[in-house]
Structures are given as structure tokens and as C-alpha cells.
Amino acid sequence: MRILSDLWFRFRALFWGGRMDEEFLEEAAFHMEMETKESIRNGMSPKEARRQAQIAFGGVETHRERAREARGVRLAEELCQDLRFAIRSLRRRPAYSVFVILTVALGIGGISATFTLINGVFLRPLPYEGADQLVMVWNTDAEPEPFELTSADFLDWREQAQSFSDFSAYVPSGSILERDLGAEMVTTVRVTPGFFTLLRVDPALGLGFLPRHGIPGSDPVVMLSQSAWLTRFGGDPAVLEQNLSIDGEVHRVVGVLPPSFRAPIPGIGREGPELWVPIQLDAATAIRESHHLKVLGRLADGVSLNEAGAELVGVARQLELAYPETNAGESAVIIPLRDQHYGATKAPILMAFGAAVLLMLIVCANLANLVLAHGETRRREFAIRTSIGAGSIRLLRLLIVENLVLALSGGLMGFGLVVAGGLLLPALQRSFLSPVADIRIDIQVGAFLLVSAVLVGVFFGLLPLVGWRRVRIQAALKQHSCASGTGLSTQFWRRGLVVIQICLAVGLSVNAGLLVRSLQALTRVPPGLELDSALTFSVLAPWFRYSDREARSAFFEQLGEVLSRVPGVDAAALTSDLPFQAVNSYNRFVFEDEIPPEDTRPPLVEYRSVGPGLFRVLGIGVLEGREFESSDRSTSPLVAIINEEMAKGFQGVGSPVGRILAQVISPDRTTRARIVGIVANVMDDGYGGGVEPAVYFPFAQRPVSGMTAIVRSTHGAPAIVPVLREAVANFEPQAPIGPPRTLREVAAASLSTQRLAARLGAIVAFLATLLSGIGVFGLVRLMATNRRREFGLRVALGANGTDLFRMVLRWCLPLTLLGVSAGVLFGLFSTRVLSSMLFGVDPLDPLSFSAAAFLLTLVSLLAAVLPARTAMRSEPVEVLKEF
């Protein structure tokens, strides 16, 4: 109670201290008046009475001071005073203040922004309950990449694996949603009914999926994502139990997912899938050949990752023995969900943070130099303050407050930068971050920012202590400032800091150069096809109208013709998968004449179903044989086209054209297709990973339900798209069209990560170079100022302006060279870290290194030019006058 009352009093004293002071004066006046009156009553003269009263009362000022002190807020009041002083003195030096605030903002903004990424990816847990137990379960074989499970394997693994409390499968896809306004393609995920239970996610509305929904033949149901519910159905709860037409079938809505749910499915984008449909699966309908299920598992309590993995390997082995034709060589691997989503992003994020830290170091070096230089010029001011009674602690506090003000302002601005960086976030999450990552500016980021700002402020506040003793020992008032900054240790530190800045800037520039060249290499690689003037859009054949293979292939055949006939279109063709995008269809093919080595299975090769004339439309060269033609129908002999890389694997005599390509579908079923052509390779792996073998089939012989049309036209997209849409709508009104994109856009999108990295790298390098240039400028200017007298003397003794100019530059050259050499060495180490992200560029690329070295040398020399020119103009008379 006492403490509360005390605090309340202090609080009042802090803000109304002035009034309290006045009140005290009034009280004192009253007291003395009463005392005086009494003395007068006792017979004293008024004058004497008043004097006695004053003596009795004692010095008012002293009392006032004591009263003020007793109020207990002196520290706070003094700090307020310090604050006012600090702001005033900073306002008097706007250039200095603004520069410091900006650089602090840059440094702190940079590390805070990258910390936001680190926080979201490394520190914050995945947004699921018990997320540490969640794993992805994959099939493996001799291939380096794990792949999906077959439905029969999934059922067997689920039944036999004891170390998992639950298994669930999902398949991302798309579906046609038909409503009053028409048909639309909507991202959809098919999941086993236990999917949401496994994730421990309850629907926000409705009961969700029940186990019986997964029984083949049961009524189709669907769940909506929160955003789908809000945007398509206006958030109306009455949507529950309603029927929706999805893929031509009636689905009953049984649930809406909560807004906080994030689908653990990479590549779908921030909003996530809109519709969720149960997979209907049982032992009777499961097959062991098609690998298309992605599997999510939850480890049982107390089971370790290794135990579970080992158990699954055992299960896979047993299945391998039981079904040698389909499961030979297949094993299992489990990957914690966290690594699955974040694994690829860890390295780049850490590198980004590293770059930000380096930038911060440069900023700090710059600031240190600045503060030191500053401290020198203020020595006189401090000496004066000390001589009139300011305690040294008070002065120190003043300095710290000043620097804290600068640092916190910089931090505030840095916060603005972080928020601006947040605008980049959707782009980042689309291109390389998982949608599951919850990257927000939250308390941890705020705390990080605040702590950084305070540390910077305090550290730089303490810096002037360097040489503090000299302030007090030297009677600075008597000393000329010519001695400022010539102490050996200060000089050493100053120069050392500039060298460090140059070194770091070189390192950052080298890395940026590598990233830029890597991007260039990627874009320069001829993709093996013609990128310009091509428009792409996907088309789904409505299942309910084209339910069998014949019908579907006829649909697409006619669609191809319709598109070719659209005015303005030069050529059109169809493919199941565009280049630059991930292909979902893989299988094993062999050249029939060859006998594969014992116990190995042929590698998985991607394949596509394409229409006639596709290679011509895409500009992919046909090296041998022919393209597909409309004569390749479902009734004709089966044919296939392979790419150059695949053809390299042919070990027979002569050309593979004319030979048979075989694919084992099941023990008693093998499809055989005659190879009719070889086409050029397409460099379409966005990461420049090289060329893969590929196989193409005519879609008439291997129909799919959705294809992408490629249309060549000299007209721009805005002109031709509406015409195309109309043509397709006239042809088949219920076929939804996906968003049209030019082929160039598709290609560019696959490089978005590299582009972002190159851009950021360039920005950081630019800032680093700029800052180090400023550092050199400051240093040379100081040097020139200090040696003014010397220059004046030299001029008097016969040197001319050019000599002085050269002298200054010559002084600064060894520093620059030292910094650049150190930077090159630093670069040699640091680029090794970057090497995993580079393409077509050696981490020790001489061009990048020499460019960075040259740039920094040039910048440093340029930075020295201005002060050198000032030195050049030293007039001996002017300088000597200063003695």
C-alpha cells in the first residue's frame, strides 16, 4: 500500500513537478508570513520580524532543493533533461543525425527482416498440434528422389505399421466446380477421411469427413476451405448440407475448415486448396502400380523417427518379397514435416541473414568511425561542461542518451523497412517458401528490433569513452584541436574500421556478382524451344460429358482444331504438361531389345501426352523421325517419341527410331510403342538442373482429362484471349479454362527464386559499397583536415595543388588495397557457402571477383577525391593564420 502511494506520488511529481514546486513556494511564503505576523504581534518591527522569520525558516532555495530531491524523481527529471539536451544538440547537426539514423535503420531493418524469416521458419513451430510427430512417408528405390505410394502399398503400410498412430494420404489436383455462373477450375485436394483427424483439425462448421465417406460407393461429400466459403458462398452457414456439382457429380457439403488451418501441401499457394474431397479406397479397389499418393503420418507417442523409419523399411521389404513384380527394389523413408517444408529454404534464409549481419557490421564500422570523429570535435564542449560542474557520469549519460535517441529513431525507421519488406512476402511464399510458414511481424521480431536498437545505442554511447581519460587529463581548453585524433591507437582503429568496411563490401559484392551471373546463365541457356509469342492456358474436359477415353481424346482433338482456326492464331497444339512445370507422370520404360541388368529396375522417366504438331508449335527441333500426326489414333499402332537424353540411353546398334519402347504395367501386361521420332532436349528444370530423359505419347493413345493448350499468335495476349475463350466456350461451354499465361511468363516464374536472390544480393552489395565509400570519404576528410598545416607548409615550400592531390590519394591507396585484398580473401571463403545456389558459374569466378575488387577500389578513390580537392586548395596563408 505504501509502495503504491509512493509510486503515485512520484508519478504526479514527474509530470506536475513544476506545480508542486510552486505550491511549495506558496507554502513557504505563507509560513514566513505567519511567523512575521507573530513576531510583529510580539513587538518586533516589521522589518526585523521579517528578517527573523527568514532566518528561522532557513534558506528557501535550499529547502526547495531538498524538497525537490525528496520527491524522489530526480533521476527521471534528469533523464528528461538529458533527452531534451540530446534532441537539441542533434538538431544542431542535421547531416550527422540523419545519416546515422538512416544507416542504423538500414542495418537494423536488414537484420530484423531476415530475423522475421528465421523466426517463422526455424523458431516457430508448425501450425499443427503435436507437429513434431508429423512426418511425410515416401517410397524410395535406387533413384535419389523419393516418390509417391501406390494405393495398395498405402493400405498395407497403414495396417502393418505399429509405430504410427495414424496414416493419411492426399493427392493435390483440380476439379470443375459448376455453379449458376458457369464452370470453373478449382484447386482441390483428395484426402483419405482421416486426414483432418490426423492433423487434429476440427471443422469450423459441420462434422467433416467420417470414415464411411472413404468407402467406395458411398455418397460423395466435400469440405470447403475457409477462404472458399467466404469468397464463393459469402460465408453463409446455410451452405452446409447443400449439394455442389463437382466434376459432374453431386457432392454434399459436410464441413468448412477453420480460418487458421494451413494446408501442409507445398506448391498450392498461400490461399491453399479450396475444395477437399475424400479418397474412396479399400483393399478391393487398391492397385499396386500407380504411384500417386502422398502420405502424411503421425508418429505414435514415444516413438522416435529412426524407430518408425526402420519399421517401415521392414514392412516395405516384406511387401517386396510378397509382390516382386511391382515392389522390387522399393523401400521407405520418412521425413519430418518440418524438413519437408522448410528443408530447401534453410540454406537461403541463413545466407540472407548472414548477408544482413555483414551489412550491419559495415554499418557499425561506419558509425563507430563517425562517433569517434564526432567525439573528438566535442571534446571542447565536454571540457567546458566538466569545468562547470557536470559529473563525468552525467556527461556519459548524456552521450548514451544521445546515441540511444539516434539508435531508437533508426530502429523505428528500420521497423518501417521491415514492414515494407513484408510486402515482398506473398511473392516469397509463392516462389520458395512453404505456405505453411507463418511469417509475421510479431512480438519476437519487435523485441529483436528493440534489443538491437538499444544495443547499438549503448555501444555507441560508450564508444566516446575511448580517449575519455585524455579529455580530463588534458586541459582541453588550452589545447588546440590540432592534436585531435592523432593518438596512434585512435588512428589505428579508424583505419582498421575502414579497411574492414572495404573488405566486407568486397565480399558482399562478389557474392552479389555470382548470383547475378548465375541468373544470367540460367536465362541465357537456350531452353530448346521458342519462348516468344506463345500463350498457354489449361483446359479440363468435363468428365461427365467425356467419360471414356475415346470421348476425351476426340474432345481434345477437336479442341486443337478449333483453336488453330481462330483468327489471329498461327498454330495451336496441346500437351498434358507444359515445359518449366513439374511433371506428375513418371514411369519405367525400357528399349525392348535390351536386357536390363539383373535386379535393377529401369529409372523413372517423365512422360507427357501431347497433340499433333506440338513440337512444331513449341519450336522444339525434331532431330530424327517425325512428329505425331492426326493419323496416330487410338486404333493405330502405339507410337512414342523420345528426347535426345533418353535416346542416349539406347545401347543397341543404330538409331532407336523404329525400335520398341516397352513399359511394364503389371506382370501380365506390357505396353509396347514404336519409337517414331527423337526430339531435342528442353532445358526446363527451373533450377537449371540439367536435362532429363523424357518420353512423349499421342494423347489419342494415352488420354488425360486436362491438357494445356499452346497457341502461337503474333497478336498480344489481351487481344487474343477473349477470342480464344469465346471459341472454346462455343465449342464446349462446360469446359473450364485456366488463367492464360504467356510461355515466357511460365519460364520466368520458374526462375523467380533466383531472380529474387540476385536482386537482393545486388541491393545489399550496393548499400555495402555506398557505406564503405562514405567511410573512406569521412576518413580521408579527417586526415586532410588534420594535416592542413602540413599542406599549407608544403605549398609555401613550393608544392602545387596537383602534388597535394596526389599525396592524399597515395595515402589512401594502401588502405584501399589492403581492404580489397582482404575482401577477396573473404570472398574466397564466403562464396563456397553460396555454391549450392549457383548455376553455370564457378564459385571462384574471376570475373565477379575482379569486378568487385575494381568497383570498390574505384569507389574508394572517388570518395577520396573530394577531400583531396579541398586539400589541393590549401592556402598557406590561411592555414598559417590559424597558429
Add this chain to the structure above:
Amino acid sequence: MSGKTPDMIQGTLDMLVLRVLSLEPMHGWGITKRIQQGSEGALQVNQGSLYTSLLRMTRAGWIKSEWRVTENKRKAKYYVLTKAGKKQLGLEEKRWMRLASAVEQIRSLT
């Protein structure tokens, strides 16, 4: 301040002020007079100590201050004893009695 009588220790002054205020609210000068008159001149109050004490006790919440008008129509700052202050007075007086009797015991040993 009279040179002869020593300064009162802080706690004693507090206790006396509280005692005076327990009779009726009073301004600073009045408190001084009361203590001086009440002790028949034996106790002289150092003004500085008094006002510091008043400030301290206000901070602790034992007394409150309010501006009132005196009989002579002058504005003065009156101090009022609070409930907490009343309790504190009791504690202080008890402590004083204990101290006094202890001192008496030692004194009567000789």
C-alpha cells in the same frame, strides 16, 4: 533554529507531526507552533526537516494535503491524517514507548 536543543531524529519528528495532526488538520506553520508550544519551548522544529518530513509522509500515504482557507482568509496547505497514517502513529508511539522504557532500564542500572 535554536542552537542549544539538538535536532530531533527523523522518526521522532514524524511521530510528533502525526500526533499533532491526529488532533486536527493543520498547516505546516501551525504544526511547528503546536510542537513548540506543546513542549513549552523545549522542542524546536527545524523547518527544513519539517517540510521534508511532511513530503515523505505524503509519499508514504500517511498524510494528505489540501488547500484550505484560514480564518484570516489566507490560502494555506493543510495536512490531514489518513487511516494508514493513524495506524502508523500507533506503531510509532508503541515503538517510542518501548525505546523509552529500554533507555530507562539502562539508566536505572547505574
